[in-house]
Every structure is written in structure tokens, then in C-alpha cells.
Amino acid sequence: MKRIFSTDHKVIGRQFLFLGLTFLAVGGVMAMLIRWQLARPGQPVPIVGRLLFSGAGGVISPAAYTSLFTMHGTIMIFFAVTPILIGGFGNFCVPLLIGARDMAFPRLNMLSFWTMAAATATLTSSFFVPLGTAQAGWTAYATLSTAIGAPGAGQTLWTVAIYLNGVSTVMGAVNYITTVVRLRAPGMTWFRLPLTVWGFFLTSILNALFVPVIAAAMVLLFFDRVFGTQFFIAGTTMRAGGDPILYQHMFWLFGHPEVYILILPAWGIVSDLLAFFARKPAFGYRVTVWALIGVVILSCVVYGHHMFTTGMSPLLGESFMLLTMIISVPTSLLFLNWLGTLWRGALRMTTPMLFCVGLVFTFGIGGLTGLYLADIVADQYLHDTYFVVGHFHLIMAAALLMASFAAVYFWFPKMFGRMMSERLGKLHFWPTFLALNVVFGGQLLIGWAGMQRRLYDPSAYDFLKHLLPWNQWISRAAYVLGLAQLVFVWNFFVSLRRGKPAPANPWEVGTLEWTLPSPPPHHNFDTIPTVVRGPHELGSPDARARGKDWLGQDEVLS
Amino acid sequence: MRLGIPRDVSLDGHLVDGVLGYLTLCTGIAFAVLVVILTVTLLFHRARAGRQANYTHGDGLRARLLTFGVGLTLFVAIDVTLAVRASHHLRERFWNYPDDDPNALRVEVTARQWAWTFRTAGPDGRFGTPDDVVTLGELHVPVGRPIYLKLRSKDVVHSFYLPTFRTKIDAIPGSTTRLWFQAQETGRSEIGCAQHCGVSHYKMRGWLYAAPEDEYRAWLARAEIDSRLRYDPNDVVAQQEGWDW
Numbered sequence: 001m002k003r004i005f006s007t008d009h010k011v012i013g014r015q016f017l018f019l020g021l022t023f024l025a026v027g028g029v030m031a032m033l034i035r036w037q038l039a040r041p042g043q044p045v046p047i048v049g050r051l052l053f054s055g056a057g058g059v060i061s062p063a064a065y066t067s068l069f070t071m072h073g074t075i076m077i078f079f080a081v082t083p084i085l086i087g088g089f090g091n092f093c094v095p096l097l098i099g100a101r102d103m104a105f106p107r108l109n110m111l112s113f114w115t116m117a118a119a120t121a122t123l124t125s126s127f128f129v130p131l132g133t134a135q136a137g138w139t140a141y142a143t144l145s146t147a148i149g150a151p152g153a154g155q156t157l158w159t160v161a162i163y164l165n166g167v168s169t170v171m172g173a174v175n176y177i178t179t180v181v182r183l184r185a186p187g188m189t190w191f192r193l194p195l196t197v198w199g200f201f202l203t204s205i206l207n208a209l210f211v212p213v214i215a216a217a218m219v220l221l222f223f224d225r226v227f228g229t230q231f232f233i234a235g236t237t238m239r240a241g242g243d244p245i246l247y248q249h250m251f252w253l254f255g256h257p258e259v260y261i262l263i264l265p266a267w268g269i270v271s272d273l274l275a276f277f278a279r280k281p282a283f284g285y286r287v288t289v290w291a292l293i294g295v296v297i298l299s300c301v302v303y304g305h306h307m308f309t310t311g312m313s314p315l316l317g318e319s320f321m322l323l324t325m326i327i328s329v330p331t332s333l334l335f336l337n338w339l340g341t342l343w344r345g346a347l348r349m350t351t352p353m354l355f356c357v358g359l360v361f362t363f364g365i366g367g368l369t370g371l372y373l374a375d376i377v378a379d380q381y382l383h384d385t386y387f388v389v390g391h392f393h394l395i396m397a398a399a400l401l402m403a404s405f406a407a408v409y410f411w412f413p414k415m416f417g418r419m420m421s422e423r424l425g426k427l428h429f430w431p432t433f434l435a436l437n438v439v440f441g442g443q444l445l446i447g448w449a450g451m452q453r454r455l456y457d458p459s460a461y462d463f464l465k466h467l468l469p470w471n472q473w474i475s476r477a478a479y480v481l482g483l484a485q486l487v488f489v490w491n492f493f494v495s496l497r498r499g500k501p502a503p504a505n506p507w508e509v510g511t512l513e514w515t516l517p518s519p520p521p522h523h524n525f526d527t528i529p530t531v532v533r534g535p536h537e538l539g540s541p542d543a544r545a546r547g548k549d550w551l552g553q554d555e556v557l558s
Numbered sequence: 559m560r561l562g563i564p565r566d567v568s569l570d571g572h573l574v575d576g577v578l579g580y581l582t583l584c585t586g587i588a589f590a591v592l593v594v595i596l597t598v599t600l601l602f603h604r605a606r607a608g609r610q611a612n613y614t615h616g617d618g619l620r621a622r623l624l625t626f627g628v629g630l631t632l633f634v635a636i637d638v639t640l641a642v643r644a645s646h647h648l649r650e651r652f653w654n655y656p657d658d659d660p661n662a663l664r665v666e667v668t669a670r671q672w673a674w675t676f677r678t679a680g681p682d683g684r685f686g687t688p689d690d691v692v693t694l695g696e697l698h699v700p701v702g703r704p705i706y707l708k709l710r711s712k713d714v715v716h717s718f719y720l721p722t723f724r725t726k727i728d729a730i731p732g733s734t735t736r737l738w739f740q741a742q743e744t745g746r747s748e749i750g751c752a753q754h755c756g757v758s759h760y761k762m763r764g765w766l767y768a769a770p771e772d773e774y775r776a777w778l779a780r781a782e783i784d785s786r787l788r789y790d791p792n793d794v795v796a797q798q799e800g801w802d803w
Binding site for chain 1: 559560561562563564573574577578581584585588589592593595596599600603604605606609610611612613614615616617621622624625626628629630632633636637638640641643644645647648649652653671711712713714715717719721722724725726727728730731732733735736748750751752753754755756757758759760761763
């Protein structure tokens with residue numbers, strides 16, 4: 001009991017990690033079912049089809065397909081990436097990296113996890129009600145998500161699950177913010193924080209500000225569904241005075257920051273890890289920090305670009321277009337700093353490093369394709385096509401997965417006291433990296449050819465019929481991607497049991513968690529360290545004078 | 559294995575294609591540079607015996623000038639240029655609706671799960687009267703005249719999508735949106751729904767038929783007769799569609 005309802009941030013971090021990885025697998029299987037339908041429309045799914053779609057003889061029906069893409073998005077964003085990166089690594093890393101014994105509010109932390117568990121239970125239960133689970137897409141646009149388009153209880157349970165997920169996230173956010181502000185070790189000034197901590201800190205600010213907005217939207221949607229209010233309902237058939245567009249404003253006011261909520265920890269982790277494995281200080285640390293802050297501020301004022309086709313006022317449209325484009329200034333600074341970190345380094349191509357470099361590559365494509373969608377003229381053609389799907393998967397799926405894997409391979413020794421296999425790690429990286437790019441690059445191309453999102457059978461359209469072979473190749477790459485993850489699962493669990501015992505500092509880096517034994521004791525630090533330098537003092541003359549190429553953040557030079 | 563953007567048959571589609579081309583050029587160059595730098599570091603800057611990483615925090619004046627210089631150059635060359643160009647196209651063309659153009663063909667579009675209805679005013683020039691020409695899933699237009707749509711939805715959000723015209727606009731319950739375009743070639747173009755609107759979203763398609771002016775008028779004359787014959791003053795649901803322009 002004490003282990004299950006633990007208030008230790010390291011245990012809670014692991015709980016979040018396992019929850020997130022489980023749902024990552026579920027969301028991944030859903031993605032492959034979606035790909036099956038797009039490659040072989042209306043044909044029975046092999047192996048699992050009879051079990052999952054028994055009513056239709058193993059064929060994915062339009063209703064089942066609609067549920068699949070709805071829940072794939074919901075699960076991946078709210079129940080996989082959020083718990084893995086923010087709940088899992090946020091919890092595990094933040095106190096250790098700033099030299100604290102635990103989070104500021106350990107019991108709130110525990111409550112945050114168990115609220116997330118309640119959210120997952122609610123979401124899972126939605127599969128077993130009459131009419132099945134939610135079908136309105138992960139964005140759940142009104143009025144499709146109201147009783148007009150989704151009469152069943154599944155959508156209501158979905159609404160509750162997202163609300164609970166938000167409650168959990170906000171509890172975590174308050175905790176991270178307080179922890180970073182109050183519990184930094186002596187000498188751990190703001191500009192000596194590892195960039196990972198900056199990522200989690202800034203993400204938490206966005207979470208605390210914007211998750212309440214979607215929570216409010218969920219409450220109003222719940223009222224519309226259950227109590228017959230009409231906040232989001234309008235139309236000629238239903239005489240009602242609400243506004244479906246109000247929902248879109250609320251959703252994207254949260255939804256766009258959400259992209260940065262998820263990517264900021266990834267950016268932080270990658271900025272640190274690139275420096276660690278290039279054996280160089282992070283290039284332009286302060287510029288990176290200010291760029292991250294700039295992204296946070298801008299992310300609050302760009303959400304309108306998700307609504308360019310709703311007929312918004314021209315002045316509003318142009319403003320959102322310009323604001324969106326300004327985001328490319330801090331992100332290009334961030335990119336240039338990453339390249340500056342790599343340049344003239346002494347790169348150690350470990351598995352975490354491979355995933356970081358992979359992220360720089362895929363995030364490059366994902367970021368650049370964002371420009372197409374920021375431009376209203378191009379967007380009126382590309383909006384709601386697979387180009388959008390490819391673009392955000394390159395960021396939300398490819399880049400975030402790579403950051404998550406980099407984090408797992410990097411901190412696994414500290415979390416579990418054992419090393420993961422490097423050989424299997426590389427065997428995991430290469431097919432993952434290649435398949436990700438084929439899948440999401442392919443989606444960009446079929447989107448360019450005009451294919452809309454969320455079509456059960458694209459060949460219903462004459463102008464999309466010729467895309468079938470392309471969809472089949474994308475699907476094959478998706479299966480490869482799915483299979484490659486088995487290598488990771490194998491590596492993870494075998495290393496957990498039989499991995500080589502991890503030394504305190506296997507990667508030879510200087511942040512505080514590596515001064516502790518692997519895994520660290522319950523209270524983390526016997527004595528709270530005093531920090532004397534920044535996180536990336538790699539290759540400095542002082543270090544070389546001591547016969548190594550790194551200096552600990554609390555290492556006093558005698 | 560054909561792939562590529564569908565053929566443009568509209569008056570202004572080439573503006574979209576021009577912007578897309580410029581975007582591809584700029585992002586292509588930026589991405590190529592990124593790949594070259596990454597490749598060089600991965601090939602030549604690897605750890606090996608005796609290699610020391612260059613110890614720099616990259617916070618000197620030169621480093622900052624370089625990063626800010628490159629960042630701002632990219633911003634001006636790509637983002638600002640695009641925004642100005644897009645703004646120009648929007649003001650001159652896409653958002654310059656033919657409200658005062660007597661030559662424009664006005665069409666009311668009603669979206670519902672999962673079909674499009676198109677309504678043009680009959681000879682009286684007014685909508686919502688017995689001589690309205692109403693078609694289901696077929697939009698007949700003349701070539702060479704602006705087509706001005708106003709759209710509403712009866713149930714959920716839909717999106718009227720014309721890939722060969724490079725355009726789309728949502729149809730939203732409770733409000734009216736608008737779109738204008740002009741066909742430059744005769745022939746058939748597919749209409750799609752771009753916004754997820756329920757289980758049969760994928761079936762919500764239609765056709766746009768663009769014909770020369772005289773052929774269009776001949777079609778309209780026949781359609782008017784049909785419409786009058788089909789008009790039922792007691793059909794309350796049908797009367798809900800068609801609103802004053």
C-alpha cells in the first residue's frame with residue numbers, strides 16, 4: 001500500500017511513466033488499425049479483427065473507425081504523451097535536477113496521479129456503454145459532440161475523462177511551479193537550471209493558465225449534453241441561441257498552447273542532452289532560455305490559425321497569421337543553438353543522442369511545414385487535409401516520441417539502477433526513425449494531393465482513388481514502426497530485470513541527479529548540495545586539468 | 559503511383575499554387591541547409607581518440623550576432639514576405655467578395671449530415687420563393703462569372719471543399735459563412751467535406767458542373783420548371799432553407 005499510494009516523486013514519476021507507456025501502446029495499436037482501414041478499406045482486420053470487431057466479421061465499420069481516430073488522438077495526447085513526459089519525467093527529474101528532496105506538495109502530487117488514474121478509468125469505461133465511445137474526433141467540435149451528433153453516453157464519459165485529466169494536470173503544474181520557485185538548492189540560480197527544468201517549468205505555467213480553459217469547455221459541453229443547456233448549440237433545425245464557434249475558441253485557446261505544453265519539455269531535454277553528448281556546453285544557453293520564454297508568450301496569442309476556415313473577420317485572420325509567423329523567430333534561434341551545440345563537438349552517438357538528433361531532423365520538417373498552415377492563402381487549400389495530419393504528427397508524434405525515448409534511455413539507469421542495452425537501443429532507433437519519416441512524410445504528400453482528414457474510405461472520392469497505393473506504403477511503414485517498438489519493450493523489461501547495474505554517473509555529466517547513487521535513496525540528497533556552476537560545464541579547461549571532461553554542478557574545485 | 563496537387567481549374571487557384579511554390583522553395587532551402595550542417599557534424603565531429611570538443615558557451619557577441627542575424631534574415635525572407643503576399647492576395651481577391659457585382663451568381667448552400675443542397679434564386683431574383691432552383695449534391699455554374707456562395711449548416715460543422723479550386727470554407731450551424739470563386743474551365747469538379755461531421759463524413763461529396771454561359775442558361779431554364787413542379791408550400795422543413803440574401 002505504501003508503495004502504491006506513495007508520495008515519493010520518484011515512485012509517482014514511475015507510475016506516470018508506466019501508465020503513459022501502456023496507453024502509448026493502446027494508442028499505437030489504434031493507429032495501426034486506422035492504417036489498416038486506409039490501406040485495405042472494408043477488408044477484415046487480420047489476427048485481432050474477429051476479437052475487436054466481432055459484430056462486423058472483423059471489418060472496421062465507419063462507426064468503429066470514427067471511434068478509433070477519436071480515441072487515438074485523445075489517448076496519445078492526454079493519456080500517453082502527457083503522463084510520460086510531464087507526469088513521468090517531470091516528476092522524476094525536477095526535484096533531482098534542482099537539488100530538492102521531493103516536490104513542494106508530495107500529497108498533491110499523489111492526488112494528481114490518482115486523479116489521472118480516475119480519468120483513464122472513466123475513458124476506458126466509455127468503450128463499454130451503448131453506442132460505444134466518443135466519435136466526435138479528439139477536438140470534439142460542437143455541435144457534433146453535443147446530443148445532436150453524439151447521443152450516446154460514451155461522449156459524456158469522454159467529457160468527464162478530459163475534465164479529470166485536466167484537474168490532474170493542473171495539480172501537477174502548480175506543484176512543479178512551486179517546486180522550481182521555492183526548492184532550488186542554494187546556488188541554483190535561474191540561469192544555472194538545466195534546460196530540462198526550464199522546459200518543465202514553462203510547460204507548467206502554460207498548463208496552469210490554459211488547462212482550466214478546456215476544463216471550462218468540458219463543463220459547458222457536459223451541461224449541453226446532460227442538462228439540456230445550449231451553450232454550443234445553434235442551427236436551423238434546432239432553434240437554439242448558442243454558438244458552436246465559441247467551443248472552437250475555447251478548445252484552441254487551450255489546444256494551441258497544448259502543442260507547446262508538450263513540446264517544451266522535449267525541447268528542454270534535447271537541449272541538455274545534445275550538450276551532454278556533444279561534450280560541449282549548450283550553445284547560447286541564455287538565448288535558448290529567452291527563446292523558450294518567447295515561445296511561451298507567443299503561444300498564448302496564435303490559436304486563431306486553427307480557425308482560418310471558420311469565416312473569421314479578415315482583420316482577425318491577418319493578425320493571427322502574423323502572430324503565428326513571429327513564433328518562427330524564437331524557434332529558429334532554438335534550432336540554431338542546437339546546431340551550434342553540435343558544431344565542433346566530440347559527439348558520442350549513444351542511443352539517447354541518436355534520438356535527440358532524430359528529433360532535430362523530424363522537428364525540422366514538422367516546424368517548416370507549419371509555415372504552410374500559418375499562411376492563410378495556402379491554408380485554405382491545405383486546411384483539414386492530411387498535410388495538417390503529417391505536420392502535427394511530425395511534431396506531436398515523431399518529435400515527442402523521440403524526446404520520450406531519449407529521456408527513457410537517458411534516465412533509465414537513474415530510475416531503475418540498471419543500464420538498458422545500447423545495441424538493442426540502436427536497433428530500436430533506426431527502424432523507428434526511418435518509419436516515422438516515411439509515415440508522416442507520406443501523410444504530407446497525400447495531403448498535398450488533397451486528401452481530407454478522417455475519411456473512412458478515401459476512395460469514395462474520385463479525385464483520391466489514385467492515392468490508394470500511397471496509403472498502402474504509409475501503412476506498411478506504420479506497421480514497421482509498430483513492430484520496432486517491440487524491440488523497445490523487450491529492451492525495457494529485460495533491462496529492468498537483468499540489465500547491467502548502473503554506476504552513479506554512466507553518461508559522465510554534471511547535473512545533480514548523477515551525483516546520487518542509481519537509483520537514488522528516498523530522500524534523494526543526504527545533504528542538500530550547493531551549486532557553483534551551470535549544468536553543461538563539459539570540456540572546460542578546469543575539468544581537463546583534472547583529467548576528465550566534465551564538472552559537476554556542485555563540484556568544488558580545490 | 560501518381561501524386562501531386564490536383565489540376566487547378568479556377569481563376570485564382572494559381573495564387574495559392576504560387577504561394578505554395580514559394581513556401582516549398584524557402585523551406586526546402588532551409589531544410590537542405592539543416593541537413594548539410596547535421597551531416598557534417600555527424601560525420602566529422604564525432605568523438606574519437608584525441609578529439610577535444612570546442613569549449614564555448616556560444617554567448618559571445620559574434621555568436622549572438624550570428625544566431626540573431628540568421629534568425630531575423632529567415633524571418634524577413636520567409637515569414638514577412640509570405641505574410642505580405644498572403645495579405646495582398648486576401649484583400650485583392652479571396653476576401654474581396656463580389657457583393658456589388660451584378661454579374662455574380664449567388665448561391666445558398668445548406669449543409670446537413672451528409673449532403674449539400676444548393677439554391678439559386680429564380681427569375682424573381684429573391685431567395686426563399688417558389689421559383690428557387692434547388693439541387694441536391696450538384697452545383698451548376700457558368701464559366702467566367704464570379705460564383706458567390708453563402709453557407710449554413712442544419713446540424714453540425716461541415717466544410718465545403720473544392721480541391722481543384724484550392725479553396726474551402728466551413729458551414730456552421732447558427733451562422734452564415736461565405737466564399738467566392740470563378741471557374742475558368744468547363745467540366746466536372748469534385749466537392750468534398752473537409753470537417754469531420756459524423757460516421758458518414760466520407761460520403762458527403764458532391765459535384766460542381768461548370769458550363770459555358772449558354773449551356774448553363776439552358777440548364778437553368780429546365781431546372782426552374784422542375785423546381786416549380788416540385789414546390790410544396792406545406793413542406794415546412796424545406797421552407798427553413800433559403801433565406802433572404
